[in-house]
Amino acid sequence: MAVFNQVEFDNHEQVVFCSDEKSGLKAIIAVHNTKLGPAVGGCRLWDYAEDQDAVYDVLRLSKGMTYKNAVARLPFGGGKSVIIGDAKTVKSEALFRAFGKHLERLGGSYYSAEDVNITTGDVMMMHKETNYVLGLEGKSGNPSPFTALGTFLGIKAAYQHKHGHQDLSGVKVSVQGLGAVAYSLCKYLHEAGAQLFVTDINEASVARVVNDFNATAVAIDEIYDLDVDVYAPCALGATVNDETIPRIKASIIAGCANNQLAEPRHGDVLREKGVLYAPDYVINAGGIINVYYETKPEGYDEALATKHVEGIFDTLAEIFKRSDDEQKSTHVIADELALEIIENGL
Ligand code: NAD
16 A cells, blocks of 8 residues: 555655554544644544545545645644544444544644534543544534635635626525535625525525525536526535536636535636636635634634634635736645745744
């Protein structure tokens, strides 16, 4: 099995394989880069078919956190962890406490938090063994409204860049996925006068947004074919791909989902097509920015967190401008900006 030569390895500082026989814990903690501060990134619980898939996932996600935290101008490095197992059967206090002990052993080079299939309750169980966890109950709270605010401001920044103003009244926006983040995003968009076209696999989520924000419901697959100004992917990754790009009529793609481009080259295809893409890890950083404010010695301050999240508008405006000036795709500029910040400091 390739390790150091694997593309995703990308000079990870440390990768730790963890196990605990009694609780059945099998986990991997990846610390990609700690130049700007301790590595921070959530813990994902997933039933990987092969161990190699878990290694690939954790390395890719951990590197992504280095870039995301840097561009959000947080004093955090990048890291991530995965626990291998079926979320329906593997969860127990013993398992999360065993994982917490492994976090403790790392001595603060990595802080964990929620991610797919991990709740704040699970993180509280890890916390019984370690302080190296973030996003705790009773602290910064639910990150989703902050992710929604950043995404809304990101859509405005994109609209400003394309059209020279930020007035979204009458602007048609399609929203794919109507979960925790997208519900708040739809509220912001509706209040700004946008016309919403929405879809979700969960009918109740659709009904709520149709009712609350006068949105138009569309079929799951129809979302790519709509004649809209903005497409906001807020559910799955890889929805911007060879099959969907020819169908997308929006001139802006800006949403909260992670890993929106199926492959990096799709960012170049969008640019050639004249579609302005707001890089996912830049526009969806509101949640991690909010979490950062619970680490402040003086305590969490919602007003300061909100002000920092509002900076996503300016960061995206800078990326869009540089993309034009340097004739490079926005996802490439975002990565370059991250590397500059890591090299030169915050
Ligand atoms: P969520 O689970 O609350 O919502 C996701 C929604 O997508 C659900 O309503 C689900 O039914 C729907 N969905 C799933 N498959 C679909 C499909 N094929 N078509 C349409 N809808 C579908 O999750 P969330 O917290 O709102 O996060 C949404 C996205 O944003 C995810 O990609 C997540 O990784 C990313 N993100 C979230 C945060 C945060 O603060 N919650 C931060 C950064 C990134």
